[in-house]
Amino acid sequence: MAQPQIKPVPIDKLIPYARNARTHSEEQIAQLAAALDEFGMVGAVVVRDGTIAKGHGTLAAIRKLYAAGKRLYPAPGRAAGAEPYPDGTAPATDVSGWSDAQFRAYVIADNKLAQNAGWDEDMLRLEFDGLKGLGLDLALTGFSDAEITTIFMDVEHGKTDPDAEWDGMPTFDQGDAEAFRSIKVHFDNAEQVAKFFALIGQKDTGETRSIWFPKKKNLIVKDIAFVPAEKQ
Numbered sequence: 657m658a659q660p661q662i663k664p665v666p667i668d669k670l671i672p673y674a675r676n677a678r679t680h681s682e683e684q685i686a687q688l689a690a691a692l693d694e695f696g697m698v699g700a701v702v703v704r705d706g707t708i709a710k711g712h713g714t715l716a717a718i719r720k721l722y723a724a725g726k727r728l729y730p731a732p733g734r735a736a737g738a739e740p741y742p743d744g745t746a747p748a749t750d751v752s753g754w755s756d757a758q759f760r761a762y763v764i765a766d767n768k769l770a771q772n773a774g775w776d777e778d779m780l781r782l783e784f785d786g787l788k789g790l791g792l793d794l795a796l797t798g799f800s801d802a803e804i805t806t807i808f809m810d811v812e813h814g815k816t817d818p819d820a821e822w823d824g825m826p827t828f829d830q831g832d833a834e835a836f837r838s839i840k841v842h843f844d845n846a847e848q849v850a851k852f853f854a855l856i857g858q859k860d861t862g863e864t865r866s867i868w869f870p871k872k873k874n875l876i877v878k879d880i881a882f883v884p885a886e887k888q
Contacts, residue, residue: 662700664745667722670715671707675760678767680713687798688717693726694796696733700747702766704759709751710766718746781807835868 680688692714701711708715718728727740730747734740741747754762784794784804794804843849853860858871 660749660751662747662749664741665701665703665748666744667715667718667746668744669706670701670703670711670746670748672712672715673707673709673763676708676712676763678712678763680716685713685716685720687795688713689720689724691796691798692717692721692728694733694735696729696731696736696738697741697747698731700749702751702762703748704751704754707759709754709759709762711746711748715746777807784808 697714697718701715702709721728722744727734727743728746729738729740732738751759784797784799784807787794787797795801799807841852843852849860856867856869858867858869
């Protein structure tokens with residue numbers, strides 16, 4: 657059997673798999689488009705008889721590039737002098753030898769298997785530090801600013817230690833109120849709910865999940881002010 661070949665295919669001929677369960681936000685598609693623009697296209701969209709098995713998000717990012725008037729380049733990318741793919745096309749490889757079951761399972765496996773990997777955060781921190789020194793935009797890695805900031809936080813100095821954050825803070829005792837008995841009340845409709853709350857003289861917010869009867873004053877933490885002992 658001949659080896660699969662990568663060929664440029666008009667993007668309008670690449671058909672998304674209707675039962676693809678993987679989703680791609682607009683933010684992620686923008687990240688993919690930025691990565692394609694920087695690094696070039698690595699690999700290809702995988703299709704079986706024109707239907708996509710791998711590359712739904714990539715195809716959306718390619719469309720975004722073309723809509724912005726840009727071209728798609730193979731790796732190592734435009735800056736390295738690569739020749740662009742024909743306008744309006746994407747590289748694709750056909751795997752028509754797969755059975756229907758293999759195709760459907762691969763659509764899931766291609767996404768899930770990558771998720772099963774982890775990160776060595778110490779090594780990741782070193783790599784990010786090196787990339788910053790080279791002037792690369794770390795957003796191209798797919799990590800958000802918040803995620804990158806968290807990775808660089810100094811754990812040794814307690815910046816991510818929740819217990820250390822409370823050192824020197826005032827404390828107060830608050831006992832939990834315990835119910836003598838709890839029961840669930842079920843209603844068939846909104847009218848019954850309204851009658852019940854009217855009967856016990858309490859208000860239903862629409863999000864009420866539990867109540868005290870008779871009603872007790874709620875302890876709202878934001879309304880509690882700490883008063884030093886010398887001012888009490």
